[in-house]
Amino acid sequence: MSAPFIHPINVTWGDCDPARIAYTARLPYFALDAINAWWEAHFDGEGWFQMEIDRNVGTPFVRMELNFQSPVTPRHTLMCETFPTKLGTKSITFAVNASQDGVLCFEGSFTCVFTIADKFKSQPAPDYMRHVIEPLIRDA
Amino acid sequence: MSAPFIHPINVTWGDCDPARIAYTARLPYFALDAINAWWEAHFDGEGWFQMEIDRNVGTPFVRMELNFQSPVTPRHTLMCETFPTKLGTKSITFAVNASQDGVLCFEGSFTCVFTIADKFKSQPAPDYMRHVIEPLIRDA
Amino acid sequence: MSAPFIHPINVTWGDCDPARIAYTARLPYFALDAINAWWEAHFDGEGWFQMEIDRNVGTPFVRMELNFQSPVTPRHTLMCETFPTKLGTKSITFAVNASQDGVLCFEGSFTCVFTIADKFKSQPAPDYMRHVIEPLIRDA
Amino acid sequence: MSAPFIHPINVTWGDCDPARIAYTARLPYFALDAINAWWEAHFDGEGWFQMEIDRNVGTPFVRMELNFQSPVTPRHTLMCETFPTKLGTKSITFAVNASQDGVLCFEGSFTCVFTIADKFKSQPAPDYMRHVIEPLIRDA
Numbered sequence: 001m002s003a004p005f006i007h008p009i010n011v012t013w014g015d016c017d018p019a020r021i022a023y024t025a026r027l028p029y030f031a032l033d034a035i036n037a038w039w040e041a042h043f044d045g046e047g048w049f050q051m052e053i054d055r056n057v058g059t060p061f062v063r064m065e066l067n068f069q070s071p072v073t074p075r076h077t078l079m080c081e082t083f084p085t086k087l088g089t090k091s092i093t094f095a096v097n098a099s100q101d102g103v104l105c106f107e108g109s110f111t112c113v114f115t116i117a118d119k120f121k122s123q124p125a126p127d128y129m130r131h132v133i134e135p136l137i138r139d140a
Numbered sequence: 141m142s143a144p145f146i147h148p149i150n151v152t153w154g155d156c157d158p159a160r161i162a163y164t165a166r167l168p169y170f171a172l173d174a175i176n177a178w179w180e181a182h183f184d185g186e187g188w189f190q191m192e193i194d195r196n197v198g199t200p201f202v203r204m205e206l207n208f209q210s211p212v213t214p215r216h217t218l219m220c221e222t223f224p225t226k227l228g229t230k231s232i233t234f235a236v237n238a239s240q241d242g243v244l245c246f247e248g249s250f251t252c253v254f255t256i257a258d259k260f261k262s263q264p265a266p267d268y269m270r271h272v273i274e275p276l277i278r279d280a
Numbered sequence: 281m282s283a284p285f286i287h288p289i290n291v292t293w294g295d296c297d298p299a300r301i302a303y304t305a306r307l308p309y310f311a312l313d314a315i316n317a318w319w320e321a322h323f324d325g326e327g328w329f330q331m332e333i334d335r336n337v338g339t340p341f342v343r344m345e346l347n348f349q350s351p352v353t354p355r356h357t358l359m360c361e362t363f364p365t366k367l368g369t370k371s372i373t374f375a376v377n378a379s380q381d382g383v384l385c386f387e388g389s390f391t392c393v394f395t396i397a398d399k400f401k402s403q404p405a406p407d408y409m410r411h412v413i414e415p416l417i418r419d420a
Numbered sequence: 421m422s423a424p425f426i427h428p429i430n431v432t433w434g435d436c437d438p439a440r441i442a443y444t445a446r447l448p449y450f451a452l453d454a455i456n457a458w459w460e461a462h463f464d465g466e467g468w469f470q471m472e473i474d475r476n477v478g479t480p481f482v483r484m485e486l487n488f489q490s491p492v493t494p495r496h497t498l499m500c501e502t503f504p505t506k507l508g509t510k511s512i513t514f515a516v517n518a519s520q521d522g523v524l525c526f527e528g529s530f531t532c533v534f535t536i537a538d539k540f541k542s543q544p545a546p547d548y549m550r551h552v553i554e555p556l557i558r559d560a
Contacts, residue, residue: 012456013468014449017293018192018300019257020473024201025172025294029165029434036432048433049494052158053440061164065205071260074469117159120211152316153328153437154309154445160333160438169294176292188293189354193300214329298472299537304481305452309445332438341444345485351540397439400491 005041007034009078009098021071028064030072031096031108034080038094042132051117057126058117059092066108076100085140087133090114090122095140109140145181147174149218149238161211168204170212171236171248174220178234182272191257197266198257199232206248216240225280227273230254230262235280249280285321287314289358291380301351308344310352311376311388314360318374322412331397337406338397339372346388356380365420367413370394370402375420389420425461427454429498429518441491448484450492451516451528454500458514462552471537477546478537479512486528496520505560507553510534510542515560529560 009030017023022030040047051057072078079099086093093111097104114125125133149170157163162170180187191197212218219239226233233251237244254265265273289310297303302310320327331337352358359379366373370393377387394405405413429450437443442450460467471477492498499519506513513531517524534545545553 014303020298025169028168032165158440163434305449308448312445
């Protein structure tokens, strides 16, 4: 069993709104940063940029869902635990559970489909990805 | 019956990623811009800023859910139809259905709670808001 | 003599930081939005996206300079007066003077070079652009 | 003599525009992230958020100036060397020199004034800051 993948985010002044907490629309950004970092960590540094440009594999999002439990602030690092919860033939779903100082701030679920990038056409998950992803799947 | 409220967004180069479509994390931003514009349109120009600072009413988000159907590009204005779908005692849910050139790009559902802003404590929807909101509620 | 081109920006809650004013790093964004809008207004709706994708003309920035005089807030529309101040053989400089309620908030100067987009190689300003731009040049 | 302070930034897909390079308006964001990180590194983790909220010291920007030499991409970490170049009675100027893989991408100069945050009124640089900053000043 592998250790959980946690992407740390340094939340700052510029992420906050006048309520002194991170602006709501920044939180999906943080979650996507965590998912991109998950790809980089498990595929030799290749995130969405390299996947698309070098490998012609796209993973556009078809759905996202977030529940916000507690405000995100610059007081603590935002720890984004990120892992795949499902791998379909042509799609993948990720969970991102983000917490600060041990308190859950938000949890999200994000579903992407695999595409041939330059044709924007769906394709099955490439085998080289499937081999890496499958052992990492767990329940949200 | 009132005309639908539609918030137009001029999508540009800077919103797009290397796939030449708006970056996924920009779409919740657009949706929140549309919801803020809905408040401004129905409350004499008062959006979240004025609600929080001048009226001490906050409406933090507790949930968002988006389904992405078709890519968003700079080729057409993004028309964000925005309306309340539910008004609870202490919460409100909005639908944002965004389309370009008659094609649905994404649809989202967003739930906020009403708070006493400077105490970050929940409160019932203020009456002056309830009177305006109730007649505008419709099914998503 | 033509009327000044002014790009209006609706500054909102999400643009502001905990000091209740627009976050400094948002201001170059606003200025670039205004410059892109200037291109759209003077070239039949063609902004950077269409220039690059449809015409293979890029205009990457080589320099920007901004002086901030007064905070930007959601209280008033940000009026961004935008115009070219210089057209060199291969470069163009824009001024963006942004004000709210008649008060100058910031003024900026932005220099771009013309490129053959798919080669990322500099080129002279295309003639069809030069004809439109030249009469609009004025001092900052 | 102290080692240079370098703030690393992981540039990603979402930072890039259709030209496959970081969007110009993201670069001042990166520079401000680096300056905030400089404060955090030299003042026990206190960045703009803590300075403003906990110490009532603001440092709003009055000027920024950037020259862009080479495109920023997700291929390499963006190394932002950041240091003060001048400390006036009531102002501070920072240099941010950002490079990737040993190539200078942009260099910027940023001037801030010290304020009593809750009064938005200028003040001299607080002594506890001056002591730390002065030895670190060097030429851009």
